[in-house]
Amino acid sequence: RIFNTAPLTHRPEICFDDIGGQSSAINELKEALDFIRNQEKIIKLGIRPLKGILLTGPPGTGKTLLAKAAAGYTDSIFIACSGSEFIEMYAGVGAQRVRQLFQTARDTGQKLKKDSALIFIDEIDILGGKRGQNTSHHEYDQTLNQLLVEMDGLKVNDKVRVLVMAATNRVDMLDPALLRPGRFDRVVKVDLPDKQGRLEILKLHCRNKPLAKDINLEEIARETFSFSGAHLESLANEGAILAMREGCLKIEHRHLHEAIDKVMMGEKLDRRPSK
Numbered sequence: 001r002i003f004n005t006a007p008l009t010h011r012p013e014i015c016f017d018d019i020g021g022q023s024s025a026i027n028e029l030k031e032a033l034d035f036i037r038n039q040e041k042i043i044k045l046g047i048r049p050l051k052g053i054l055l056t057g058p059p060g061t062g063k064t065l066l067a068k069a070a071a072g073y074t075d076s077i078f079i080a081c082s083g084s085e086f087i088e089m090y091a092g093v094g095a096q097r098v099r100q101l102f103q104t105a106r107d108t109g110q111k112l113k114k115d116s117a118l119i120f121i122d123e124i125d126i127l128g129g130k131r132g133q134n135t136s137h138h139e140y141d142q143t144l145n146q147l148l149v150e151m152d153g154l155k156v157n158d159k160v161r162v163l164v165m166a167a168t169n170r171v172d173m174l175d176p177a178l179l180r181p182g183r184f185d186r187v188v189k190v191d192l193p194d195k196q197g198r199l200e201i202l203k204l205h206c207r208n209k210p211l212a213k214d215i216n217l218e219e220i221a222r223e224t225f226s227f228s229g230a231h232l233e234s235l236a237n238e239g240a241i242l243a244m245r246e247g248c249l250k251i252e253h254r255h256l257h258e259a260i261d262k263v264m265m266g267e268k269l270d271r272r273p274s275k
């Protein structure tokens, strides 16, 4: 099985400046990551190494972007996967995949001569749900146990230091063992952006688009309460599509305004119960 390894060799794909409306999450994250950047001091002071950071919050708020930016910030290789990739019918397969994941991180790090690797597990609740509950069964438990074993085995002086970042919007569902010191003991909240945050995100997603003079992004930010970063990205894109359909060379305010409804409609359609 090949995990999605995107080595960040020269220029990281994403940096913290590309993420809008999440300044407190970014600050908390940077503070935690500075532990990795100042490894020598940490070893000298005998501080326990940072092994896991959990990002919690609703979908589309930028958790994956934050993990990618964290890899760039720490000059680490980046390996992404989802909790659902570990769930298999056959006993032991999930646990074996967890072992492979950590091995891939170490091997790729060595091959690319990097000191650190960042593993990002999206939807960790799928594999890290509370053990021994009705919803969970033996195979899930083995997979989770293996993740705990791998994390416990991470050492500060490993040739390639591995940091695990994980994301969930159901932190209450997680097995408490995952949140113990030495595992995911840093929890960073990634909430929906407020008005100012929405404005920042809109600016980021409009920065390479031709905008007409009448565009008022402040107004669009005011009218998009409860929109996530993903919704706002989609809004900017829909606005451009509407402009193209009308044969306009620039995106006008009304295009973005109309796109708000389009994105909201899409959201409603997404929420239709599946038959």
Ligand code: ATP
Pocket (backbone or CB within 6 Å): 018, 019, 020, 021, 022, 058, 059, 060, 061, 062, 063, 064, 065, 066, 122, 167, 201, 204, 228, 229, 230, 231, 233
């Ligand atoms: P999920 O929980 O569904 O995996 P997520 O929180 O990981 O979602 P991302 O995958 O990081 O969300 O975001 C999806 C897309 O939405 C990004 O590629 C980006 O275009 C846009 N986006 C989301 N949040 C932000 C943000 N804070 N700033 C800029 N763009 C954002």
